[in-house]
Amino acid sequence: MPPKWARKILAWSCPKDSLEEVQGDLLELYNYWLETEGEREANKKYILNAIRLQRPFSKVQGKPSIKFNMSAMLKHFSVVAYRNVMRSRSFSLINIVGLSLGLASSLMILLWIMHERSVDNFHTNNTQLFRVYTNFTNQGQIMDAGYNTPAMLPAELKKEIPEIEYATGFVKYFRLSLQDDIYETFRVGDKIEKLKGSRAEKDFFKMFDYKLLAGSAENALTGPQSLCVSRKMAELLFGSADNALGKTVLFDGRKDLIVTAVFENVPNISTDQFDYLMNWDAWVKENPFKQSWGHFGTLSYIQLRPDADWKKVENKMKGFLKSRLGGMTADRKIELGLQRFGDQYLHSKFENGIPTSGRIEYIWIFSGVAALILFIACINFMNLATARAVDRSREIGIRKVVGSSRKNLIWQFISEATLFTFLAVILAVGLVHLFLPWFNELTGKDISLPFGNPYFFLILPLLVIMMGLLTGSYPAFYLSSLKPTKILKGSFVFGHGAVFFRKGLVVVQNVMSVLLLIATLVISRQTNFIQSKNLGYDKENLVYIPLEGDLISKYSIFREEASIMPGIKAVDRCSQFPHAMSFRLPAVEWPGQDPNMMINFALASVGYDFVKVMNLKLIEGRDFSREVKADSTNFLVNEEAVRQMRLKQPVGQQITVFDKKGSIVGVLKDYHTNSLRESIDPIVLDVKEHLNFGTILIRTQPGQTKVAMESLEKICKKINPSYPFLYTFLDEQYGKLYKSEEVISRLANVFAILAIVISSLGLFGLAIFSAEQRKKEIGIRKVLGATLGNILSKFSFDFLRLVFLGSAIAIPISWYVMKGWLQNFAYRIDLAWWIFGLACLITVIISLMTIAMQAVKVGLKNPVEALRTE
Amino acid sequence: MILLTIAVIGIDAYGVNISQELEHQTGRSIDFSTVHTTLKRLEDKGFLHSKMGGATKERGGRRKRFVSITSIGYKALRESQGVRNKLWSQIPIQFQIKSI
Numbered sequence: 001m002p003p004k005w006a007r008k009i010l011a012w013s014c015p016k017d018s019l020e021e022v023q024g025d026l027l028e029l030y031n032y033w034l035e036t037e038g039e040r041e042a043n044k045k046y047i048l049n050a051i052r053l054q055r056p057f058s059k060v061q062g063k064p065s066i067k068f069n070m071s072a073m074l075k076h077f078s079v080v081a082y083r084n085v086m087r088s089r090s091f092s093l094i095n096i097v098g099l100s101l102g103l104a105s106s107l108m109i110l111l112w113i114m115h116e117r118s119v120d121n122f123h124t125n126n127t128q129l130f131r132v133y134t135n136f137t138n139q140g141q142i143m144d145a146g147y148n149t150p151a152m153l154p155a156e157l158k159k160e161i162p163e164i165e166y167a168t169g170f171v172k173y174f175r176l177s178l179q180d181d182i183y184e185t186f187r188v189g190d191k192i193e194k195l196k197g198s199r200a201e202k203d204f205f206k207m208f209d210y211k212l213l214a215g216s217a218e219n220a221l222t223g224p225q226s227l228c229v230s231r232k233m234a235e236l237l238f239g240s241a242d243n244a245l246g247k248t249v250l251f252d253g254r255k256d257l258i259v260t261a262v263f264e265n266v267p268n269i270s271t272d273q274f275d276y277l278m279n280w281d282a283w284v285k286e287n288p289f290k291q292s293w294g295h296f297g298t299l300s301y302i303q304l305r306p307d308a309d310w311k312k313v314e315n316k317m318k319g320f321l322k323s324r325l326g327g328m329t330a331d332r333k334i335e336l337g338l339q340r341f342g343d344q345y346l347h348s349k350f351e352n353g354i355p356t357s358g359r360i361e362y363i364w365i366f367s368g369v370a371a372l373i374l375f376i377a378c379i380n381f382m383n384l385a386t387a388r389a390v391d392r393s394r395e396i397g398i399r400k401v402v403g404s405s406r407k408n409l410i411w412q413f414i415s416e417a418t419l420f421t422f423l424a425v426i427l428a429v430g431l432v433h434l435f436l437p438w439f440n441e442l443t444g445k446d447i448s449l450p451f452g453n454p455y456f457f458l459i460l461p462l463l464v465i466m467m468g469l470l471t472g473s474y475p476a477f478y479l480s481s482l483k484p485t486k487i488l489k490g491s492f493v494f495g496h497g498a499v500f501f502r503k504g505l506v507v508v509q510n511v512m513s514v515l516l517l518i519a520t521l522v523i524s525r526q527t528n529f530i531q532s533k534n535l536g537y538d539k540e541n542l543v544y545i546p547l548e549g550d551l552i553s554k555y556s557i558f559r560e561e562a563s564i565m566p567g568i569k570a571v572d573r574c575s576q577f578p579h580a581m582s583f584r585l586p587a588v589e590w591p592g593q594d595p596n597m598m599i600n601f602a603l604a605s606v607g608y609d610f611v612k613v614m615n616l617k618l619i620e621g622r623d624f625s626r627e628v629k630a631d632s633t634n635f636l637v638n639e640e641a642v643r644q645m646r647l648k649q650p651v652g653q654q655i656t657v658f659d660k661k662g663s664i665v666g667v668l669k670d671y672h673t674n675s676l677r678e679s680i681d682p683i684v685l686d687v688k689e690h691l692n693f694g695t696i697l698i699r700t701q702p703g704q705t706k707v708a709m710e711s712l713e714k715i716c717k718k719i720n721p722s723y724p725f726l727y728t729f730l731d732e733q734y735g736k737l738y739k740s741e742e743v744i745s746r747l748a749n750v751f752a753i754l755a756i757v758i759s760s761l762g763l764f765g766l767a768i769f770s771a772e773q774r775k776k777e778i779g780i781r782k783v784l785g786a787t788l789g790n791i792l793s794k795f796s797f798d799f800l801r802l803v804f805l806g807s808a809i810a811i812p813i814s815w816y817v818m819k820g821w822l823q824n825f826a827y828r829i830d831l832a833w834w835i836f837g838l839a840c841l842i843t844v845i846i847s848l849m850t851i852a853m854q855a856v857k858v859g860l861k862n863p864v865e866a867l868r869t870e
Numbered sequence: 871m872i873l874l875t876i877a878v879i880g881i882d883a884y885g886v887n888i889s890q891e892l893e894h895q896t897g898r899s900i901d902f903s904t905v906h907t908t909l910k911r912l913e914d915k916g917f918l919h920s921k922m923g924g925a926t927k928e929r930g931g932r933r934k935r936f937v938s939i940t941s942i943g944y945k946a947l948r949e950s951q952g953v954r955n956k957l958w959s960q961i962p963i964q965f966q967i968k969s970i
Binding site: 020026053 | 906935
């Protein structure tokens, strides 16, 4: 047989009337060539002939009149379409605006999704870059998983596994307690700047695409004094990025560093944000505990050789820690895993010890929303177009009688729809352009329309054509099938099937708007709940000041002086941020402990006044006291700890934390140690007023924040002159924990409103259509004595049925989806029935208002007008 | 030329045997596609008349389109032959001999 593709070409291109004989002839010849000249030659000839038979080579002269006709028809169609738009301006406006609203919002979502997907995916070596994660198994069960690894891991991995080309560590959280917000201090002359940055190994710039403006990737991070700075930092410290190289910077008031490289500011599509990088080994040397394999506190990034199979490397790495960490068994172990570097942003939530979900869920949800909105908009368009068919039925009838073929009519409607979508797409792009700044502010991104991207201009016309076909298809095929005699006689009524279809579309739309409405209500209520929930401590009027510079050694002076300043109630310190305690370890031992049980305690060191500053409640025992000497080794725990430790008599119980031995003096009432996504951890607090890490907590007098801040600034300037005065408020920081929920909630609001607007348009279309259809029926009712009220209720009821049906379908779906979403939170609102009720009520009211306009119009009409044709 | 070949084959002329016959007679290989297009053109001019034949197995069940010369076609053939003959007869003698 000749090659398939050649046969396809032939079948596809040959005019239908001569296809059969040509295929036959060629096949016969092929067989002849096959016998005489062999397969190769035969194939070649067949292909050659198939190609030579293509239109341009073997064009059979067509009738020129058809060509002429086509262009004339096209012209005619566009004229008719234009006149139609102009004749019913408001109607066309609604239609185009509705469609472009839908398009604009889905375009916006699409841009957002594209942006989200691009995060961390911009590196040239993207496919070879990986991030190491660890998971901890105890008693055969995965207990915990995360990205933290020992500081020596990257270098050791590179040494041991040949497939790894480059490896580097990276620091995200500097000190145990402090999250992303740690600023370090740099000084050049008398310029002092606080900036955020990290430490990395010498491979770093070879692996990632952070552009170097000065210095080389090879030598940027080799020396113990090397410092790579961003353009921003160079400009801050030296005035320009050009002359920073080789300059000396005083770091933290104690160490001189030399600028070895300047890199372009890190783009915001990178999860790692840093303004400087310093030498890794020097940092590890300064922090001896980082040299322990048991200290999991930094991130590891690796780059594989292009030919390496990452699954195999992952398998090799799995048990890497076994020989380095003692005490691992088959049942109790810490294993390594690999995740693509580009996946870390969207997949950062661990399930079963593997990073699977995370932000990607929002991507899916919003993809769904975008598709839904676009779908609703298209449905509307079809609905409105068919509703208008009644007006245009005569046109169609005449066209048919005069001799228009069905094909022509179909083309007419599709080209009209394409014209509409063309206008709508242009409008939508305009809308997106207009609203993008606002959208960026909402989502905290900097998305722009990809005008520079050739695909963009390829996709838009494609979108126009596709949507034109989609939206034009129903009116085109339906309307063109109508019988001209019937239409022209004036008895034009839609069949049952058509009516059913249109009603179905309205129901589908309604389901969508109710769904989105319920989602909005639930999300905003949950966000409210989070913000207003009593956390067990007083989060207002609490100030954080970082403990740094001279404040460390002079902390007690600071505390004494600050406590008596105006506006300040109490001062204390804590090794972790109390609103987000992320440091958890199973490091507590006590007599009578079940050896198989692993409890992760949130451990924090505080001062004597912590309970007072935080306004915590004690339910048993007493607070720490300076008068009691033994309190320097005693502990406070919370109710959760008592519960998990199964203590009957908590007060007086001896416990050991790391190597500190003491007894529990009091039990605190549970308070939230983290965001409400997580449940309350068991807490163990001890007093360590001399350590140099943590944050200072200051309780100010309510209403006197300004005075208090002035006093604090004065003291800080005095005690710690080489550091700028830096502070944050606890409630602010707490709010930041829910940034993503905040964004989602706002987005959901916007899209719910859009969905409702768009689906009201749909209902509006159906109302017009139905009013037209039932003109005579209503006329007769009026003649027989029906009042306006009667007609209104009769008319509205039909629609309300659809709305109710839509709601009934939407409720279980939304219940299921929202329940899933709420699972993200350990503390969440109930899915109360009234949320669903309210959503339905809102939809019903809006629908009623939409329908009522048409109903009143119909009800007020003089029945004579409707009935005189009979 | 093709018209002539069709006349030579007589009845049952169709794409394949026309191109084969041509190849045979002239010794030159002739593209099927050329034959096909020419047939189409000749039919449009009214020189040929075509009808579909029965399906055969060797062609994958596809029918043949048999062509036969119409009277106009025959007339055209004749005319061209007449022109050629007339031209031939006017060539000087010595060339005629030489070429023989």
